[in-house]
Each structure stands twice: as structure tokens, then as C-alpha cells.
Amino acid sequence: MRVVVNALLGAIPSIMNVLLVCLIFWLIFSIMGVNLFAGKYxxxxxxxxxxxxxxxxxxxxxxxxxxxxxxxxxxxVKINFDNVGAGYLALLQVVRLCGAYTTPHACKMRYQRVFCPYKHCHV
Known part of the structure; x- marks a missing residue:
């Protein structure tokens, strides 16, 4: 048991490095979403x-x-890209597939087949 706990505690710095890289990666996409869709939903x-x-x-x-x-x-709409924090939540919702069809539906409702970043919007 002690070996398992020590191994888990030793892995925390590596896990934090991966988490930091993922958060920075998501920040880039959140900023892109804010630039494209701020106030458009x-x-x-x-x-x-x-x-x-x-x-x-x-x-x-x-x-x-x-x-x-x-x-x-x-x-x-509830989940939007009006700021970076809301963009993080929208990305998290799409990645988790928890209500993943509400965000593309809002995009489809707004743009009416003109432009939509999601593949299922034109179905």
C-alpha cells in the first residue's frame, strides 16, 4: 500500500505538466472561439x-x-463563446459529449448553413 501511495504522489508533478499543456492547448482554441463567435449566439x-x-x-x-x-x-444560449471562460466551458461540453449537440445546434440556428465549424451542422 505504501508503494502505491508513494508512486501516486511521485506522479503528481508529471500529471500537472500534462494538465498545464492541455490547458494551454484549450486556451488557444478558446481564444479562437471567442474571436470567431463572440456575441454571435x-x-x-x-x-x-x-x-x-x-x-x-x-x-x-x-x-x-x-x-x-x-x-x-x-x-x-447558455453555452457560448462570449469570453474565454465561457469558451472553456463550451469546449469542455463538446469534448465530454455532454450536451455536445446543443452547441452545434446553436451555431446552425444562427448561421443557417452559411458557416458552421461542426461537421453535423449541415445534416
Missing amino acids: YYCVNTTSNEIFPVSMVNNRSECMALVNESARWKN
């Missing part, structure tokens, strides 16, 4: 019927607020 929704207005009809906040419907709200 917002959408206009009717809060009474939960109807999402298409991008062809409402493209920005001012168009959403200009609608005659007073229950229209300009919302953001």
Missing part, C-alpha cells in the same frame, strides 16, 4: 410561445426590439 425569441424568430427575419438586437410583439426578447 444571440437569438430573438417570443417569450409567451417560445417561438424562435428566424435569422432571415431578425438578425440583430435592434430588429428584435423593433418587432410589434412586446414579448420578443434578445437572448443568448
